[in-house]
Amino acid sequence: MKPTKIVCIGWNYKSHISELKSKFPEVPTVFFKPVSCLIGNGEDIVIPKGITNVQHEVELALIFGKDCKGVSEEDAMDSISHVAVFNDVSARDMQWKARDEGNTWDLSKGMDTFGPMSEPIPLKDAGDLQHLDLELTVNGEVRQRGNTSNMIFTIPFLVSYVSRYITMNAGDILITGTPEGVSEIKPGDVVVAKIQNVGSLTNGVRSER
Secondary structure, rough: OOOOOOOEEEOOEHHHHHOOOOOOOOOOOOEEEEEEHEEEEOOOEEEOOOOOOOOEEEEEEEOOOOOOOOOOOOOOHHHEEEEEEEEEEEEEHHHHHHHHHHOOHHHHHOOOEEEEOOOOHHHHOOHHHHHHHEEEEEEEEEEEEEEEEOOOHHHHHHHHHHHHOEEEEOOOOOOOOOOOOOOEEEEEEEEEEEEEEEEEEEHHHHHHH
């Protein structure tokens, strides 16, 4: 099943909010990444010419196994068939400029190759999604470490909230936020994102040729 869209949740880890000295959101922050940003394990993150301060964000990705609209929190996980490791790569300087000007983040997060994702695994093999360790290293150095228990909005709540307004089709992806420790990646770096029980994702970084 190919996704028709990638729906993303921002500001969803208490540690990340504290790190950025931001206010806790009252409702989930929702934005989109185009499916054209997707790459797989072993493929390169490509930084376009003129783009500065590109950063990593390890996240748990939920993959919908069937169409979902207006589902309750109690029934939310019935719509999810697989999970994966996702790296929400972001052109941070562009994102902050857009934010300061009241514009959307989509371009800063939706560039080609800015959506690395591991091979999805069945939901049943991942264990308790609300108690999974996340880790991201750059050249072997730990940059991010967290646990999904630190989420502000729980996974069932996110599925229910998004589906209240947006029909999620089979194959669509919902990424659920990142813990603290986001930092810049540069050409020549090797980025490894891992989530307990879910898998590992390795991507090199290079400049646009």
